[in-house]
Amino acid sequence: LGAAVFGVWQGDEEVVLGAVGESPIGVPATPNMQLRVGQPMEPMLSTALLQLDDDGTLSLDEPIARWVPDFPRAEQITPRMLANSTSGISDYVTNPDFLKTFYANPIKEFTAQEIFDLANARPPLFEPGTNFAYAHSDLCLLGVVLEKASGEPLGELLKNRVFTPLGMSESNVMLTPQMADPALHGYTNERGVFEDSTFWNPTAFLNSGNRNSTVTDVGRWVRALGTGELLSDSAFQEMMAPETAGLGPLTDERFFAFGTAHLGSWLFMNPSFGGYNGVALYDTESKTTIVIYATLGPTANANTNNTVPIASAIGALLLPDNPPKLS
Template sequence: MTLTGRTALSRLAAVTAISTIIGLGVPVTTAGGAVTAGGGHRRPCVSSPRPDGGPAADVLRIAEQARSEMDLKSVILRVTLDGRELVTTALGESMTGVPADPAMHFRNGNIAISYMGTALLRLVDEGRVGLDDPVSRWLPDLPHGEGITLRMLGASTTGLVDYVKAPGFAESVVADPFRQWTPEELVGISTGRDRLYAPGTNWNYSHANFVVLGAALEKITGTRLDVLLRQQVLGPLGLGETRNSFTPEIPSPVLHAFTSDRGTYEESTFWNPSWTTAPGAVETTDICDLARSAVGIGSGELLSPSAYRELLNPGTVGLGTPTSACPETICLANTAATHYGMGVILLNGWIAQHPLFFGYSASQDYLPCERLAIAVSTTGGRNARDGHSAHTIAQRIAAALAPDHPIPDFG
């Protein structure tokens, strides 16, 4: 079946509503699961019944084709429309002989950056900080911190070099993937180099911004970052399967990952992710939480209208055309240029994040004007070539379900 334009989403909503009545779709709760007969309890994250046709079958076909075409070991996805499940599925294997399952946990990487951005904006809503406050107020030892604001950290406009791209860093990670990196080491790599530009005058993605932001949030609140994110974001959104770990541990059941980063195809599941972002925001999740996260962050449900506008457009410079700051008309912006918000990427009206590291790829995407959420997690097979495979699958799903709003490439 071919779906086109607004009519496609209208038909899709109708199909989803009918499916719910006959038991194929389930109302999503704030916990990211579903309402049970008893009311309110989160059901396990499980595959939906295999669809006979319609949009859910289109999504499943896209996933199956992509897994074969890209040589992916696993594809796990969940798509919701207007708060209701369209399809949840897991294809392939976690390990040889162990089928992938929607309840399996995987690393969510920079998805946690969107939580830090929302947590910061909630503090702004509470009147505890201002976005233009200098970070030196809380981190006086940060070099040039007096010229860097909280807004610049969240929007990645500080001018700090990305330590991940610093000469020798990637080689160090690959040489010793179990190394525990400290935030002082990581930020020191970035601050030890000349800034790329004066703070606030341009944009570049730098992991250092979010390591610093995490430290600042702890100082502002007097609360450890993992606890703060639980209080401000994960708890209110009901993300019960999303959690931080200060070790490489992943809660069971585990989606195992494999990579050829070191020249041979090997398991990378428990390589140390301490370099990826601020301690306290190094998280794992499952696909139901990821879909719920897409809705909760992308809709700004935890934020005031003014804070939501800041989430979407904090005044990012040097990165394409700013997306409309008006939440009600965000889908009308129709710019294919990548635009960075407050810890989120905006892509042609989609509010997104797309982590990729250690053999894991994921994609969290939300289209506010259609209330359409896409969550995808993948792991690569021995001959996998497309690193951002989850993003590619999300693009294909968006093209089928919301052809008027394709997800462009990024990066």
């Protein structure tokens, strides 16, 4: 690890909030530093989706052809499938052409259409709704559907429906590499040299991870996610239901739905992008929240999320009778 920021909450009570290490190099890390949030943004899109379904703006199960008529198989794919990664769209992040372009110029801005082209350059993985395969492509497309349905840019939509209601004043959806001060600097050796990757362009993960925040704001969001604070009772029940169980390796006890992995009573998110690794956990039984973000050291394996074993150990220490089983 280069540095880490972390927080633990019991209900809304802060148990610990802290930081260790240096980031940027020579500057002590502090828990109020801005960071790249990554994957915990995904269930925010699902929260907005369920809200829009509740108020009649859209339906979870209507074809996305209403908003993106030219997208392949738009008459068969629904918003629910995008939120659950059951659309069958190929994940553009694993497309060699994306990786080549991104690593050649990691500050490049990616548009939604570029991402769609990369996703559709490879055949669909399966017929829509018949299987599960996690794909960042689904989230990019879902973000566009939400924008067209609501008439708002995604950043404004999430600000109005998530950030402001929860008092998350340090959170923003980003379309540029900008980071406010103080910033936790990311470092990585992904391109064969250890370098500062703080200002890599987050649009490489457009609508699935391009959000800046603090560990406190992430903790606030995770608690709201786990309690359904922003949803009607029926929408929250739908969000937490194991509706993808039976698809691929998913079961009633371990499944992915609406942007979140469910591992028994634990909700689990594990973001990783450009020198930032993280884990966000919420136990629905004890109402325990654990959030950790870390930067990579010179010898770290950029393909391994080094915060997962740390979060697992903290969870086991806090809840020895119900530790999170993250692998």
